[in-house]
Amino acid sequence: MGKFSRSRCREVALQFLYQAEFAAPHPPEALEWFWRHFGPLSIFRAVRTGPTLVPLKNLGFRVGPVRPIIHVSLKEGAPPAYFLELVSGVTSHLEELDVFIVRYSEHWRLERMTIVDRNLLRLAIYELLYQPNIPAKVVINEAVEMAKRYGSEASGGFINGILDQVRMSVGRKV
Secondary structure, eight states, X not given: OTTOOHHHHHHHHHHHHHHHXXXXXXXXXXXXXXXXXXXXXXXXXXXXXXXEEEEOTTSOEEEESEEEEEOOOHHHHOOOHHHHHHHHHHHHTHHHHHHHHHHHSTTXXXXXXXXXXXXXXXXXXXXXXXXXXSOHHHHHHHHHHHHHHHSOTTHHHHHHHHHHHHHHHTTOOO
């Protein structure tokens, strides 16, 4: 896995999925663009040669003096395999994951949930369903910790409650 733990891959996948909500459906090159611009090995600096167009969260362009000046080679700067697996897994099973979320979130419509909570649930449910080698307890604990870090005050309990119900419904032990 290199320098990237599964925990870090989950965080970066959450960031990608969060951004993708604003640009859905995202083109296949969106993942490469995201990693090139937000991955840890892209380097940016201010240039004095005049304004350049800089993509801003796929919502359009802004004029600014910042542009990427160094792109690492594909070998050095390639996204971690687990990050790619999470993003492709969640996006290819989106409807199935959303069915689980709707089924176990009482009185909550999917579109009413915060983007962070919705995508954390998608990531964790994907892991519960398709990553049997990762203990359910680890998946749930990681999701709850990220919910506390990136979500609202109530996100940790909300995420924990739904994921525990999903875990039991698919027969995963703690």
